[in-house]
Amino acid sequence: MLPHSLILTYTRCDYCDKADEKQVLIYDNFGIKTCVAHYDLGKRDCDSYLYLNNMIHLQDVKQLVDALPETFPVKRSSGEMQDGWSVDFDNPYIRKVNDEWHLSCVNKEYNLTKKPSIKNMTHLIDIDFVEGILTKAELQQRLKYSERPVLQEYKEHPCVQREMVGGVECRVFRVSHPDLA
Numbered sequence: 167m168l169p170h171s172l173i174l175t176y177t178r179c180d181y182c183d184k185a186d187e188k189q190v191l192i193y194d195n196f197g198i199k200t201c202v203a204h205y206d207l208g209k210r211d212c213d214s215y216l217y218l219n220n221m222i223h224l225q226d227v228k229q230l231v232d233a234l235p236e237t238f239p240v241k242r243s244s245g246e247m248q249d250g251w252s253v254d255f256d257n258p259y260i261r262k263v264n265d266e267w268h269l270s271c272v273n274k275e276y277n278l279t280k281k282p283s284i285k286n287m288t289h290l291i292d293i294d295f296v297e298g299i300l301t302k303a304e305l306q307q308r309l310k311y312s313e314r315p316v317l318q319e320y321k322e323h324p325c326v327q328r329e330m331v332g333g334v335e336c337r338v339f340r341v342s343h344p345d346l347a
């Protein structure tokens with residue numbers, strides 16, 4: 167099962183018809199709903215999702231997080247160094263994009279978020295130390311899989327449709343759907 171938005175979904179386990187007593191979350195309101203029996207399956211599929219998206223949970227690279235100061239300067243797109251940034255624990259993943267690791271950071275004072283490349287954080291942390299931790303975490307994640315997992319897409323309720331709202335694709339509940347007639 168592919169993790170999905172948990173808003174406007176069935177009140178049952180994503181794998182069977184039993185009650186959705188548990189959930190495995192990637193973010194708030196995004197993950198997989200399960201019964202007690204299918205919880206481990208939900209956990210496995212969320213782990214597979216992280217692996218497929220080159221995401222490592224900050225808990226798995228705790229040494230790296232611990233090595234960062236509570237707040238630190240981050241380079242803005244303008245090139246200016248701005249103080250007052252910290253690790254964004256609402257988005258607790260470090261993600262590899264185009265072969266570079268990016269850490270989610272937040273500036274609470276200005277209500278801004280940014281995902282700087284670790285390579286642009288050499289003023290804060292030793293890059294060899296960071297790459298050592300990340301390579302190890304990535305290897306541990308990969309060792310779990312002999313082949314790339316394939317996750318089945320969540321089957322939405324027929325009234326939930328994808329529509330463009332103000333240029334953004336949204337999931338919309340349409341009570342006029344013919345299936346309700």
Ligand SMILES: [Zn+2]
Pocket residue numbers: 179180181182183184200201202203204
């Ligand atoms: Zn179930």
